[in-house]
Amino acid sequence: MKIIVTGCRGQLGTELIKQLRLGYSELGPIPEKLMHATVIGVDMAELDISCYKAVDDFIRRHKPDVIINCAAFTNVDGCETNKDAAFKVNAIGPRNLAQAAAKTGARLVHVSTDYVFSGRENGGIPQDECEMPGPISAYGTTKLMGERYVQQFCHRHFIVRTAWLYSYYGKNFVKTIVNAGKKYGKLEVVNDQLGNPTNAVDLAHEILQLCVTHEYGLYHCTGNGVCSWYDFASEIIRLSGVEATVAPCTSAEYKSKHPESADRPHWSALDNRMLRCTVGDEVRPWQEALACFFEHWDGDNGMKDE
Numbered sequence: 001m002k003i004i005v006t007g008c009r010g011q012l013g014t015e016l017i018k019q020l021r022l023g024y025s026e027l028g029p030i031p032e033k034l035m036h037a038t039v040i041g042v043d044m045a046e047l048d049i050s051c052y053k054a055v056d057d058f059i060r061r062h063k064p065d066v067i068i069n070c071a072a073f074t075n076v077d078g079c080e081t082n083k084d085a086a087f088k089v090n091a092i093g094p095r096n097l098a099q100a101a102a103k104t105g106a107r108l109v110h111v112s113t114d115y116v117f118s119g120r121e122n123g124g125i126p127q128d129e130c131e132m133p134g135p136i137s138a139y140g141t142t143k144l145m146g147e148r149y150v151q152q153f154c155h156r157h158f159i160v161r162t163a164w165l166y167s168y169y170g171k172n173f174v175k176t177i178v179n180a181g182k183k184y185g186k187l188e189v190v191n192d193q194l195g196n197p198t199n200a201v202d203l204a205h206e207i208l209q210l211c212v213t214h215e216y217g218l219y220h221c222t223g224n225g226v227c228s229w230y231d232f233a234s235e236i237i238r239l240s241g242v243e244a245t246v247a248p249c250t251s252a253e254y255k256s257k258h259p260e261s262a263d264r265p266h267w268s269a270l271d272n273r274m275l276r277c278t279v280g281d282e283v284r285p286w287q288e289a290l291a292c293f294f295e296h297w298d299g300d301n302g303m304k305d306e
Contacts, residue, residue: 001037003211004064006049006097007071008041011167012111015204016068017041025205026292027282033212040064043071049093059100066211068109069097072143076115079139080262090142095149102154109211110150114163114195114222115140119265126196126226126271129218137262147218158210160203163222163270164232167200168297173229174290177236181244187237191230191248195268196222199289206275206283215278220270223286235287239294 003020007013019025020039040062047058049071059067072090073079079086094110101108117127118134135141150157166172180187198221206221227235230248237244255261275281284292 002064011170013070014169015200027205031212050088055096076139086142091145094146098150098153109158112161114268116144121267126269128271128273164197181242188249189230189233191228197286198223202283219274226269
C-alpha cells in the first residue's frame with residue numbers, strides 16, 4: 001500500500017509517519033494492511049497543495065492508495081489578516097487533493113477542526129456530526145469550505161474534525177504553557193471557552209484505523225471529556241511540575257488585552273459518535289492522554305525513548 005501524507009512536518013503528520021514506520025502507537029498496532037506501507041511525506045517545499053497542476057501531476061505520478069491531508073493554515077489570528085492565503089491552503093488545497101484522489105481512485109483523509117462551529121453551547125451537549133456548522137472566524141470558514149470541496153469532489157473520503165491538538169513534535173498549547181510557566185511563574189488563561197484536548201497519538205491512531213475501511217464520511221475525533229482552556233492549562237502545570245500558578249480570566253478580558261485576536265468559539269466540545277458507531281472510539285480521556293504525554297515527553301527533544 002502507498003500512502004501520501006501532506007503537511008508531513010507538522011504535529012499530526014510527524015506522528016502519522018512515526019506510527020507507520022513503527023507499526024504501532026501507544027494505543028496498539030496499526031492495521032495489518034498498513035504494515036510495510038510505502039509512505040511519501042510532503043510539505044510545502046515538496047508540494048504546494050494550493051496549486052492544482054502541481055497536485056494533479058504529483059498524484060498521477062505516485063498513484064497512492066491513500067492520501068492523508070494534514071496540511072493547513074492553522075494560525076487562527078493570522079487567517080484574519082491573510083484571508084486569501086488561508087483560503088488557498090484550507091479550501092483550495094483540499095479541493096485539489098479531492099479532485100486528484102477521485103481521478104486515481106485514492107481514498108482521501110482530510111483533517112478539519114472544531115472551529116467550523118459557532119460556539120453556541122446547545123445545553124452543554126458535545127456536538128456530534130449531525131450538528132450544523134456555523135464558523136465565526138476566517139480559519140473556521142476556510143476549513144469548512146475545504147470540507148465541502150472534499151465532499152463534492154471525492155466520494156471515497158473521510159473528513160476528520162479534531163480540536164486542541166498537541167504532540168511531542170512542533171509548537172502547541174501544552175509546550176507554550178510549560179514554557180510560559182517557567183518564564184513568568186503566573187499565567188492567566190480563559191475559562192469560558194470549552195472543548196476537548198487531543199493527543200496527536202490518539203488522532204493518528206484512529207485515522208490509520210479508518211483509512212483501510214470503506215466507512216466513508218464525516219467524523220469527530222477528539223480527546224474524550226470536556227474542559228476549559230484554564231482547566232487544561234492547570235493540569236499541564238500540575239503534571240509538568242513547573243512552579244507556577246494559573247488564574248482564570250474571561251474571553252472578554254483577554255480580548256481587551258489582545259484586540260487583534262480572532263474570535264474563538266465558546267463551546268466547541270465534540271462528540272465522537274461516528275467513531276463509536278463504526279470502527280470504535282479508542283481515543284483516551286483527555287486527562288489520561290495528557291498524563292501519558294508527560295511520561296514520555298523529553299522537552300524540546302521529542303520523546304524520551306526515541
